Amino acid sequence: MSALWKLIFAISIVSMPLPARAVPITWTLQDVSFLDGATASGSYVYDASTDTYSDIDISTTVGSLRAAATYVTECGAVAGCVAFSPNPQAALLLTSGGDADGQPAFLIGLASPMTDLGGTIPLIAGVAEQVTCATSGGNLCQVGGTPVDRVTAGSVSASELPEPGGTGILVVALITLWYLRRRPDSKPLPGMGFGLIRH
Numbered sequence: 793m794s795a796l797w798k799l800i801f802a803i804s805i806v807s808m809p810l811p812a813r814a815v816p817i818t819w820t821l822q823d824v825s826f827l828d829g830a831t832a833s834g835s836y837v838y839d840a841s842t843d844t845y846s847d848i849d850i851s852t853t854v855g856s857l858r859a860a861a862t863y864v865t866e867c868g869a870v871a872g873c874v875a876f877s878p879n880p881q882a883a884l885l886l887t888s889g890g891d892a893d894g895q896p897a898f899l900i901g902l903a904s905p906m907t908d909l910g911g912t913i914p915l916i917a918g919v920a921e922q923v924t925c926a927t928s929g930g931n932l933c934q935v936g937g938t939p940v941d942r943v944t945a946g947s948v949s950a951s952e953l954p955e956p957g958g959t960g961i962l963v964v965a966l967i968t969l970w971y972l973r974r975r976p977d978s979k980p981l982p983g984m985g986f987g988l989i990r991h
Contacts, residue, residue: 815839815908817950821850824915824946826922830855832898832946834863838880838906844868845883850898857939858922861896865889880905892925899923902948910950915943 816839824832834850850863863885867873873892878884885898901919920943 815841816846817908817910818847819906819948819950822912822947822949825944826852826855826857826941827944828855828857828941830858830860830922830941832943836883836885840880840906840908843878843880845878845885848885850885852898852922855941857941858896861887861898861922863887863896863898867892867897880907886925895925897923897925900948901943906948906950912947912949914947915945917944918942920946 816837818835818837820835821833826832830853832850832852835847836845836850837847838845845866845868848864848866852858852861852863854860865886865888866878867884867886868878870886870889870892873884873886881902881904883900885900886892886895888895899919899921901916901921903914903916906913922941924938
């Protein structure tokens with residue numbers, strides 16, 4: 793086997809698509825609005841393989857029912873906060889990692905589960921909401937503490953992960969052209985019945 797064909801074979805193997813795998817990706821809020829006129833913006837990272845949220849940075853504006861808030865963590869990451877288990881379709885976000893009692897909370901409720909394919913997923917109007925955590929002992933956050941400010945519109949979106957082998961054919965073609973241009977003679981390529989024309 794010639795050096796060229798060995799090179800093409802090696803690059804083809806390396807650039808083959810890999811099996812699907814869960815990779816943390818960033819989801820961004822889009823056009824999220826609440827019943828009281830407030831809005832929400834920002835993003836978070838969701839890892840489908842571990843069912844965890846991280847890098848949460850979501851801010852809401854002041855409305856007629858609630859003050860502005862910045863959400864930076866998720867209930868499952870706060871010791872003793874057992875009100876809600878995060879999953880691909882929902883999470884309870886908090887403003888700090890301290891005692892949940894009295895904290896603003898933002899319940900993210902999505903119309904379908906998040907996957908590594910990304911895309912755009914609507915928030916469920918009337919389910920996604922801002923509340924105030926109320927406890928009955930311990931660090932429980934009883935969702936539904938007043939005042940409740942429900943989401944009226946909006947979605948989350950994420951870019952699709954690039955296919956690992958999507959550029960494989962292009963890479964092989966470019967390296968083949970490079971190899972052909974640097975050949976010192978016009979001998980035919982192995983297995984091909986033509987030679988290179990030199991001027």
